[in-house]
Every structure is written in C-alpha cells, then in structure tokens.
Amino acid sequence: MTDHASFIHRLCLDRLTLERGQRRLFCDLTETLSAGEAMALTGANGAGKTSLLRAIAGFLTPASGQVRFEGPGGELEAETARAEGLHLLAHQDGLKTSRTAGEELDFWARWLGGTGQLETAVETFNLRPLLELEVRKLSAGQRRRLALARLLAAPRPLWLLDEPMAPLDTAMRRKLGEVMQAHLADGGMILAAVHDPLPFPTRALHVGAPA
C-alpha cells in the first residue's frame, strides 16, 4: 500500500464562497482536512454539498476564496493534485451501460492511475461474478460497488464522496465503512456528503444556513 500522506497531506479551504447562478450557497467557508481524517459534509438538499465537492475537484470556480492542496514539500499545484491525487464519486458514475463491468473497471483503473490494485478492488467489493455483465444489467447497488471499486483500483489520497452509502445493502455499508477506515489508516483523506452518519468517528462540516 502506498503512504498517501507523502503526496497530499492537507486540503485547505480558504474563505470559500460558492454561487450557483444568482444564488449564494455559502460564504467564507474556512476549513482544513489533514491526512488520516474524515469529514462528514451535512446540509439540507440543495445546500451546496455537491457543489463544494465539485469546487474542490476543480469543476466549479469559487466566487471568492480558494482551494489549496498541501504536500510534505509545501503547497502543491492544484492542477497536479487534482489530476493525480483525487477521486470523485458522484451520483453520475460515468459508467457506460453498453460495456461490461470488467471493461469499465479496467479502463477507469488505467485512466486514473494503474491496475496494480485491481484484483484487491474486485475482491473487496465482491465484483467477480459481475465482471462479464453489461453495466445496464447491474442493479443500483451493484453499480455503486463498481464505481467504488475505482477508489481502490487506483490508489489516490483524497476521496470526495457524494452520498456513498445510499444504494448499498447493510453488509456492503459495513464493508465500505471498513474500506474507508483502512484508507484513513494509510494516511488518506475523506470528505463525504452524507445524510446518515458514517459508521466511524468523523469531523462534521455543515454547509448552508445554520441548522
């Protein structure tokens, strides 16, 4: 296993303000997430959880403030950090329905960093029986497992997860909890938008109007 902290060991949000259209989602959000930490992102529907994840991934430009990535040798260039150090798991999983689960996993593992951990990922999420199936034939939970397998197949330090547990069954939720804890133990970082608490201790970040 790689030691993730040797690449990115801190994510800093500096007085971040996000707007969608004319609407201000939140302003002056300042927060840091360090190696080995998980943060649960909470907030009402439409409060800006997904937008915050997309801003960290570089898809949304903040109205003001900035997102910074720090490594052991000081601040990292945001473009490099995003291209090599960040996983995004969103509702739209980018899986092509006409291709088989195996083809899709193999492609994404290669695209995001290599196939060294591919077998581990397949075993962990119990995907072996699904690899030959077309993605269109998978259930929502099976599809989510396939999307999650990318996180393990191509090891990267920072995981941005948008409601990762939603379609999973009880056993898989427990499994994902273990996987996330193992990632943190390796020096990884997790920022997860959730409605139910994660099955291990996390820091909490509430976005939007105070609850």
Added chain:
Amino acid sequence: MSAQGGPIAALFRREMSLAFGRGGGPLLACGFYAGVAVLLPLAEGPDPARLASVATGAAFATLALASLLSLERLFERDYEDGALDLLSLGTPGLTVVAAVKCLAQWLATGAPLAVAAPLVAIALGAAPNLAPLIFVASLLAGLGFSFIGGIGAALSLGTRRGGVLVAVIVLPLFTPLVVFGAGAVDAFANGLDWAPALALLGAYCLGACALAPFAMSAACRNAMS
C-alpha cells in the same frame, strides 16, 4: 481484463468501442452517404455527362454532411453521465481526451467514408483513375472534419438542440476542406497541378489537429462548471 497499455491506449480502446456504438457508428454515416449517391441521379436526371461534372463535388459535400451525423454525440454522452468529470481527473488531461476522441471518431467513421467516397464518385460517373486521389483527399478531409467538428460538439454541450448548433458552428469551418479536397481532384481530372490543393488540405488538417484539442478542452471545462 488482460488488455495491456497505459491510460491513453486504454482510452483509445474505449473510444473505438463506443464510436462503433454511437448513433450507429460507421454504418449510419456510410448509409447516409450511399443514400445521397442513389438520390442524386434521380434528382439530377440520367444524363451521364452532367452527373460526371458534379460527381467529385457532390462526393465531397456529402462527405462533410455525413461526418456531421455522429459528431453531436462525441462528448455529449460522457458529459451527461459524468464520465467527462472523471476523464478530466486523469493524469493525461482533457486536451489528450479530446484529441483521442477525435482520432477514434476519424478511424471509426472518417476512414469508412474515405473508402466509400471513390466508389460513390465513380458510380456518379467520375473517371476511375481519380479513385486513389479521392481516397487520399477524403481521408485527409475526414481528419479535419472530426477535429473541427469536435470543437462544435464541445461548444454545444449542455444546450438543447445541440445538433443544429454543431452544424451552424462547424459548417463554415468545413468549407476549406471541401474546397481544397474537391479542388485537388478537379485539378487532377483536368490535367492540372493538383499537389498545391492537396498540400493546403493537409496543412489545414494539421493546423486543426494541433489547435482544436485545446479549444475542445476549454469548451468542455466551461460546460462542466
């Protein structure tokens, strides 16, 4: 899961397999092309001399339109299902994604059309000795069509009626390809020097290949935000 290669090779394989599924892939473009070749003599009348005089021009104009058919979907599906987001998180970056997509589009639809082009031109009455030049010129033009068309496809992301927008953006930029491509073949048919027109066609295509990926990547980023 035994396939070899790095990220770019993997992307290329994925794009080829998707290009063949995208909107019918090469069959749709070639079918459209054949349809025009069949309808043109019916509309123009059966006079062989008249058909022969428009054969190469019609072949190239139809080539441009046929290559428009599947362009609209070049980025759209990846944009809608979130794959474009994830593609931008890979080490090679969106510029490489755009270039690989256009290259795969060219091989999957441009190359089959380039094979069909001489056949259509000859069927319409062009001299058979023009066939090699028509093939080369349409292969080159196809490369330009897919890279320039990619700009239109990327710019129209997230709009309704994207196909109309692609056509409006892209067709003016297609004109030099049609002019030089048909011009080279015409010059050869009339015993004139055809090399300059073919060279200009090649230069335009290379320029498009070099610059278009940056434009596509910027347009995709804009659509993603």
